[in-house]
Amino acid sequence: MTAEPIMTDLTVDYYESLGRGQLVVQECGDCGALIMYPRYRCTECFSSNLGWRQVEGGGILHSFTIMRLGAPSGYEADLPYAVGIVKLDEGPQLLGRLWPGEDGTWDDYVCDARVTFKSAPAADVASRPAPWFERAKS
Amino acid sequence: MTDVLDHELPFPEPGTAADAAFVGIGEIPSGKFPDRTFMGALVEVSARAILDAGLAPRDIDTVLLIPCLHGGRDQADLIFSRLVEELGLNGRAKSSMMIHSGGSTSDSATRVAAGLVASGQARNVLIAQADKWGSAPVTEMVDMLSGFGIPREWEVPSGVTFNAVGGLITQRYMHATGSTAEEMASVCVALRQWARLNPNAMFKDKDLTIERVLTSKMISDPVHALECPMLADGAVALVMTSATSARRNHDSWVRIAGSGGTVSHYSLGQERDLAVMNWPRAGREAYEQAGWGPEDVDLAQVYDSYAAVLAQGLEGLGLAAEGEAARQFAAGRFSPGGELPANTNGGLLSAGHTGVGGGTALLAEGVRQLLWRAEPERQVEGATRAVIGGTGGTYMDSQVMLLERVTR
Ligand SMILES: [Zn+2]
Secondary structure, X not given: OOOOOOOHHHHHHHHHHHHOOOOEEEEEOOOOOEEOOOOOOOOOOOOOOEEEEEOOOEEEEXXXXXXXXXXXXXXXXXXXXXXXXXXXXXXXXXXXXXXXXXXXXXXXXXXXXXXXXXXXXXXXXXXXXXXXXXXXXX | OOOHHHOOOXXXXXXXXXXXXXXXXXXXXXXXXXXXXXXHHHHHHHHHHHHHOOOXXXXXXXXXXXXXXXXXXXXXXXHOOHHHHHOOOOOOOOEEEEXXXXXXXXXXXXXXXXXXXXXXXXXXXXXXXXEEHHHOOXXXXXXXHHHOXXXXXXXXXXXXXXXXXXXXXXXXXXXXXXXXXXXXXXXHHHHHHXXXXXXXXXXXXXXXXXXXXXXXXXXXXXXXXXXXXXXXXXXXXXXXXXXXXXXXXXXXXXXXXXXXEEEOOOOHHHOOOXXXXXXXXXXXXXXHHHOOOHHHOOEEEEOOOOHHHHHHHHHHOOOOOOOOHHHHHHOOOOOOOOOXXXXXXXXXXXXXXXXXXXXXXXXXXXXXXXXXXXXXXXXXOOOOEEEEEXXXXXXXXXXXXXXXXXXX
């Protein structure tokens, strides 16, 4: 895939939290806005006084898809796998991977279903810093 | 916050020197043509468009290049004025530049060309596009499409591709509207019916049925293989000038009655509503400028890399009731002989996805229809008003051009 550098100044804390099994979003120290994805300045008030806030991890699945064919290089062995867009209860939204259910499928998932953050093992997150979500137990 | 729509934007008076006009089109067939060279295709469509405009190459003072996606060297050739030299415009052309906003580039190029004409900075503008996407190595292109336009810090680690993006949008659209798999597939079938009437379409010789779509392999739920756009080689060019010069050389031409646009996101994961995007706002701006509305439209040419992308565009632009576009496709409303012809060239899904050129081909077909120069079996009789809708990247923007036919 692309070998170009990523914005390590913005990612370092976020990736480190993911590696510890925690999901954080950016928080503006001036206006209190919660921001995702992380930015260089607050998208509400333009402040650069930005920190982090750990979120509960619960949210609503806006949409999802199950990749079955045509994965990018390096992801072929993962097929099939699912990605979804989650609107966190705190407001911000983000895209991440979805855990299959106990039957190994994503049949339980539906748009607007409740999901919760459940991290992948640290080693996996280290090589691929993606947030993982599972279907919330009702 | 003041909405941009609250401000009155100055728009050229029809028929004046500031009123930009489409006067020429050039196009060659889309598909897989490994032996057709990139520059050969680009020069061919440019020559056709210039001659179609009743001009000589030396009349072109501004060249706007639409990017190619198949390779960096050809892209660099475009940027560094190779087409100027190939057309013998050296020492004559005032400027040659690339405009790029992905799939909505044709809309952006139209804006730029019209602005240059309106401000007196250009007389005759050539907009030219060529791509070899259909002949490029597939793995390389898949990797490019999972690495470009998808944020590498936040979304690439999840393994997103453009077909996944199509799956995410389609899933939400079907959930929000209650559209069935058959209704989504019918969008592709309707486009194929149009493509069968277009000699330049990639799939002009292949019929398609709902059953074939739904029995093709699942790629990225709920999108099947035959619901994904096929990468194609293709080339198209257009010429724009002012209404005053159009009147000197032509009996009919096409003007921009209104335009609107909204850029909604960079990351698909930041889009608030995948079933709607920002079409309603962009459409409102354009219709207000034009002084006419969806009920006056004779045909629509709206970006269609996936059925849901087209369906939500038609709905947001008021050309179908909210949530009803796919069902109306199934009922034949947008097909040949239907009430509102849509994507009469076959669109990206059936004429071929020529990279950034897919939107350019939709635009060129809209202009062609309004000039009454489409082949008789697909010409929309008496068409005078067309809606052009474009979007780029992960459907990062909603761009609208309202075109109307003018006669001397
Ligand atoms: Zn702030």
